[in-house]
Amino acid sequence: MKWQGRRGSANIEDRRRMSAGGAIGGGGLGLVVVALLVWALGGDPIAVLQQGMGAQQIGGTGGGEVTEADERAAQFVSVTLVDTEAIWSQIFEQELGRAYQPVTLVLFKGGTQSGCGGASSMTGPFYCPLDKKVYLDTDFFATLSQRLGAKGDFAAAYVVAHEIGHAVQDQLGILEKTTQIRKQSSEADSNAISVRVELQADCFSGVWARYAAEQLGTLEQGDIQEAVNAAAQIGDDTLQRNAGQRPMPDSFTHGSSEQRQQWLATGYQQGTIRACDTFSASAP
Incomplete structure (x- = not known):
């Protein structure tokens, strides 16, 4: 992806040198890894954060020194954000x-607060519909490449584009409707x-x-192959297998690797919002 030396977005809120101020933490390394895998590219941040509220609260500073890699990730x-705009x-x-409303993207390191609650590395990148912002820990890109096996600049761009896809859903009224329906549904139906x-956000990306x-x-x-590989690596079935579990479709919240690849490809091939109607598809 050609990005070096290009203009960036004015809608970046950089909190990497700020206090974490009560971000969610605790639970041990195993919990962090599993949570990061499950919610690697978004999902329902409110549900994620509510679950994390039972964990120990941490305060003080964030993730320490902002490194050269962090600066490169921020740039x-x-x-990428200005391209989405x-x-x-x-x-x-x-x-x-109608007009699209550009979204603020919050960069942090270690932990911060969002309109949806505390954010930390265990939540992964997410869009918060309550404050209309995307939250991203700059350390996540190293995790994406080294731990999840999704390498390359465009795999990282796919992460950003997916979260902006949730912002698009919010502006279209989709998130509000689906959130209300999920509140009244069984766990399996909600999933x-x-x-x-999530598949629609993949399609939008x-x-x-x-x-x-x-x-x-x-x-x-x-570049496209990098994104397709990323979609495969973060499918629910692949993540569950890599965690030593048997894939359980009723527990999926993002879709299988095949589904994520399919809808990413659909969006790329057809290039329209209407092509991304995952809700009308008989099987997503």
Whole structure:
């Protein structure tokens, strides 16, 4: 992905040198790893954070020194974010005849507070619909590459695009409707709805990639394959197997590797919001 030396977004809120001030923590390394795997690319942040509230609270400073790798990640995120702003503004105008509202992305290290509660490395990147912001710990990209096996710049861009996909859902009224339905559903039905929400965000990230390739010319050879590989690595079935568990579809909240790859490809191939209607599909 061509990003070095390009203009970044003005909608970055950098908290990496701020106090964590009561972010969620505790639970031991095993809990952190499992939670990070399960919620690696989003999901229902409120449910995640509510579960984490039972863990020990930590305060004080965040994740320590901001390294050169952190700075590189921040620059990369800023450039990727500005691309999402340009692309979704165009799509909203062309397909919907309305304006897209750019989203603030909060960079932190170690822990911070969001409108949805405490955020830390155990939550992974997420979009909070209560304050309309995306939260991302810059250490996550190392985890994505080294622990999850999703290597490459465009795999990281897919993370950002997926979370912005949730912001798009919020602006379309989808998140509010699905959240209300999930509150009234059984656990299995709630999980099934969550899967469709997540797959739609994957599809929206594919739409973004299509425009980035055609309108911005920022994709390089192999970029799409990096995103497809990332989608495979963070499928619920793959994550459960890697955690030594037998895949249990009723517990899926993001979708299988095959489903995530399929909807990412659908968005990229068709390049429209209407192509991403995961809720009307007989099987997502």
